[in-house]
Amino acid sequence: MADGSRLNDVLDAIGDPTRRQVLEILRSGEQSVREITDQTSVSQPAVSQHLSVLRDVGLVTSRPDGRRNLYRIEPAPLDEIRVWVESFWDTALAAFVEHANKAAKETP
Amino acid sequence: MTTPSPIIRSAHVPRPREETFELFTAEIGSWWPLPTHGIFEAEAGGVFFDDGRLVERSTDGRESVWAEIVSWVDGERIVLNWFPGRSADDASEVEFRFDDDDAGTRVTIEHRGWERFGPDAFARRRGYLGPNAWGSILDNFGDAAEPKVPAETLSRLINGYDAFFAEAEKGGFGPAPDGEFGAAEVIAHIGLNDAAMASVCQALIHGTEPRFDNHRCHDADALARWIDEAGSNEASDLSGLIAKGRAIARQVVGLVSRLNEQQLAADVHCEMEHDGAIVLDDARPWSAIVIDAQTGHHLPGHIGQLQDLRP
Structure with a gap:
């Protein structure tokens, strides 16, 4: 698992609804800025900026294809979040089971 | 994908x-x-x-x-x-x-x-x-630990709350004398005090710094927020406030039941205010506050206050 600061950067990056929308769009496969922009309600420069944030935290990568860049999603950082959310629920559940075990022992 | x-x-x-x-x-x-x-x-x-x-x-x-x-x-x-x-x-x-x-x-x-x-x-x-x-x-x-709090101790706490909320449910309260708590404020005060006690129990359980002060449960803004969020600010309808108070009281009892001997005996710094004066600014064993003071003085005192509010 990555260190906390990297994970927080990823969490911050997907905290923005437009960036999540961009990730949703990229789920269908590799696309250019123009193709992504056509599926959102924001401008192309705005999409480019969001893509740059997502690229900085490793959620998307790009490769040149002729005169344009093609962007695609990278699953690894999302897997790290998944591990984090899993451990969140593990802790909550363990705390409940401990509480319930004690309560069970107290009840005659 | x-x-x-x-x-x-x-x-x-x-x-x-x-x-x-x-x-x-x-x-x-x-x-x-x-x-x-x-x-x-x-x-x-x-x-x-x-x-x-x-x-x-x-x-x-x-x-x-x-x-x-x-x-x-x-x-x-x-x-x-x-x-x-x-x-x-x-x-x-x-x-x-x-x-x-x-x-x-x-x-x-x-x-x-x-x-x-x-x-x-x-x-x-x-x-x-x-x-x-x-x-x-x-x-x-x-590996859940055996409970260290005797059932008798928990019962004292449960009975103390039951007596308080039973008094509140009887109703029939008149307006408060100038500058004093009305019935809604008394019930909110107990709820906020419970919130403060819950936070100390959580700190003891999770190893963070426990600190107890009762300023916030006298604070007019905090009391007003607590009453307002409960949706019963009319003296004639205290039901929402009582339900809210019972809910947090039950959680305090649940939290106390999780404390082990060391946590119950832990010295917790307490800053207590009474009638606008600081009456305690020192460490006390947590059980002396959360159980002894709560059931011995605090809840009975506010039961008396509710009774005095009846015309």
């Missing part, structure tokens, strides 16, 4: 399904690790299923809504629109399921749409994100 699959976690609880459901919901503020998994952190007073929502309350009466209840089937399942630290239109979905299981209940948590998990809320405390901070907690289920 496919949509991320739901996160599913489950555990066995050695209790019948209905009881497990009741413990899970009514005592969620007793077992939920609020200092690390909450919005108000050290200022957390409790978390409650209340009025179609899952809501965290601070020790000064603020509220943060974590989730809205989408579906609630007693003893079986709860589905939540889950958005701690975010807005309701920016939510993922969490389901709690309760199934009969070998001599007990299987509790299952399913978190769907987890890629939208509210990061602002739970990313605040960085310490628990480290690779070794969590460990394989599910393996430790069988």
Whole structure:
């Protein structure tokens, strides 16, 4: 698992609804800025900026294809979040089971 | 690219399904690790299923809504629109399921749409994100410690609260004398005091710095917030306020039941105010405050105050 600061950067990056929308769009496969922009309600420069944030935290990568860049999603950082959310629920559940075990022992 | 699959976690609880459901919901503020998994952190007073929502309350009466209840089937399942630290239109979905299981209940948590998990809320405390901070907690289920709080001690606390809320339910209160608490303020004061005591219990359980002060339960703004959020600011209808008070009192009892001998005897710095003067600014064993003072002086004193409010 990555260190906390990297994970927080990823969490911050997907905290923005437009960036999540961009990730949703990229789920269908590799696309250019123009193709992504056509599926959102924001401008192309705005999409480019969001893509740059997502690229900085490793959620998307790009490769040149002729005169344009093609962007695609990278699953690894999302897997790290998944591990984090899993451990969140593990802790909550363990705390409940401990509480319930004690309560069970107290009840005659 | 496919949509991320739901996160599913489950555990066995050695209790019948209905009881497990009741413990899970009514005592969620007793077992939920609020200092690390909450919005108000050290200022957390409790978390409650209340009025179609899952809501965290601070020790000064603020509220943060974590989730809205989408579906609630007693003893079986709860589905939540889950958005701690975010807005309701920016939510993922969490389901709690309760199934009969070998001599007990299987509790299952399913978190769907987890890629939208509210990061602002739970990313605040960085310490628990480290690779070794969590460990394989599910393996430790069988190791729950024996309860150290004698049943008789817990009964004193339960009876103390019952007597207080029974007095409140009798009603018939007149207006407060100038500058004094009315019935609503008295009930809110007990609730805020409970929030402060809950936060100390949570700190003792989770190893953070416990500190008890009762300033906030005398503070006019905090009292007004507590009363206002309970939706019963009319002297004639205290039912919402009483329900809110009973809910947090139950969680305090649940938290006290989790404390071991050392935690109960731990010196907690207390700063206590009475009639506008500081009457205590020193460390006291926690049991002397949360049990002895609460059942010996505090609750009986406010029962007397309620009685004096009757014309």
